[in-house]
Amino acid sequence: MKRGLGIQRRRTPGWRLPDGAVIVDRTSSWGNPFTTKDILAEGVAATEGEARAIAVRRYADWLDGNGPDDHPLTPKRSVSRAWILAHLEELAGKVLACTCPVDELPCHRDELARRAAERAVYAERAQLVALVSACFWAARAVDPGEPMCPDVIYLETPQGQLSWHLAAVDVERFFRHVELVDEGHERAQWDGHSTTEKYRRISELTQQLAAKQREADENQAGATMILPRLNPTDWEHINEALTWLKVSVRDDPDGWPEVTPASIEITWEKTVVRLPPTSRLLAQPGSPHLNDDTSEDTP
Ligand SMILES: [Zn+2]
Numbered sequence: 001m002k003r004g005l006g007i008q009r010r011r012t013p014g015w016r017l018p019d020g021a022v023i024v025d026r027t028s029s030w031g032n033p034f035t036t037k038d039i040l041a042e043g044v045a046a047t048e049g050e051a052r053a054i055a056v057r058r059y060a061d062w063l064d065g066n067g068p069d070d071h072p073l074t075p076k077r078s079v080s081r082a083w084i085l086a087h088l089e090e091l092a093g094k095v096l097a098c099t100c101p102v103d104e105l106p107c108h109r110d111e112l113a114r115r116a117a118e119r120a121v122y123a124e125r126a127q128l129v130a131l132v133s134a135c136f137w138a139a140r141a142v143d144p145g146e147p148m149c150p151d152v153i154y155l156e157t158p159q160g161q162l163s164w165h166l167a168a169v170d171v172e173r174f175f176r177h178v179e180l181v182d183e184g185h186e187r188a189q190w191d192g193h194s195t196t197e198k199y200r201r202i203s204e205l206t207q208q209l210a211a212k213q214r215e216a217d218e219n220q221a222g223a224t225m226i227l228p229r230l231n232p233t234d235w236e237h238i239n240e241a242l243t244w245l246k247v248s249v250r251d252d253p254d255g256w257p258e259v260t261p262a263s264i265e266i267t268w269e270k271t272v273v274r275l276p277p278t279s280r281l282l283a284q285p286g287s288p289h290l291n292d293d294t295s296e297d298t299p
Contacts (some may be wrong), residue, residue, distance in 0.1 A: 006098065006110060020095065021095035030108075030112060033059075033078075063084065063085070092120035096113055122170065130174035137155065140171070140179070152164065152188070159208075
């Protein structure tokens with residue numbers, strides 16, 4: 001079997017690492033702490049080849065979360081699973097160099113290459129979910145039932161709830177704008193949707209958003225904004241604020257409330273209605289009070 005992007009690191013004079021290649025052998029932080037030598041000494045493998053396969057399986061198992069995070073590599077150095085998982089993306093698409101020959105037998109560089117490619121795809125996905133979560137009501141919570149991937153994001157859309165499990169490394173980088181709520185919070189309750197149902201909702205949402213945008217473009221109604229679905233209590237407060245401003249919000253039968261223009265910006269928790277700015281008003285949950293913080297812009 002030809003193995004993807006691996007090369008053998010040689011110690012012979014004149015050998016040099018190709019441009020863009022990364023050393024992942026035991027001199028690096030990517031090294032496999034499980035050695036064929038130890039495995040042969042344990043007597044669990046009959047051949048060098050069997051020992052190599054076991055060493056790679058143990059490495060994969062360790063990366064999956066089994067065993068302690070830090071593992072001794074040499075008497076002086078250890079490798080960290082947390083570090084490897086946090087940096088995996090850097091290996092995506094790279095040529096990985098280990099001292100093992102590139103042959104029929106597995107090497108931990110194959111495991112790293114496969115996981116790095118997967119990590120890169122998850123990171124891309126996370127950035128798109130982060131973007132969408134800035135457009136809808138979103139909350140994240142911790143699911144104790146999934147110890148390896150406990151962070152979940154819940155989005156409320158007119159088509160219903162959308163949710164994803166997120167890798168901790170992506171939460172830190174991309175989801176700081178999403179409020180972290182208690183696992184018992186009403187906005188962090190999975191509504192039971194399957195993955196198929198989630199992508200059906202997304203497809204419908206995409207069609208609706210595109211149609212709304214086309215409609216707005218045709219009517220040149222640049223100031224019409226689409227709001228995510230709000231619960232009745234929120235509507236009460238928002239309407240109270242809007243009545244004061246003499247603008248109106250209408251709750252569309254298809255679940256798309258619209259605001260007709262005036263020169264305001266209203267922030268209601270995660271919902272922002274942005275219209276041409278001459279004044280800025282802020283509605284607080286519970287006791288809606290309006291706060292003009294850009295008085296110099298007010299006519
Ligand atoms: Zn190797």
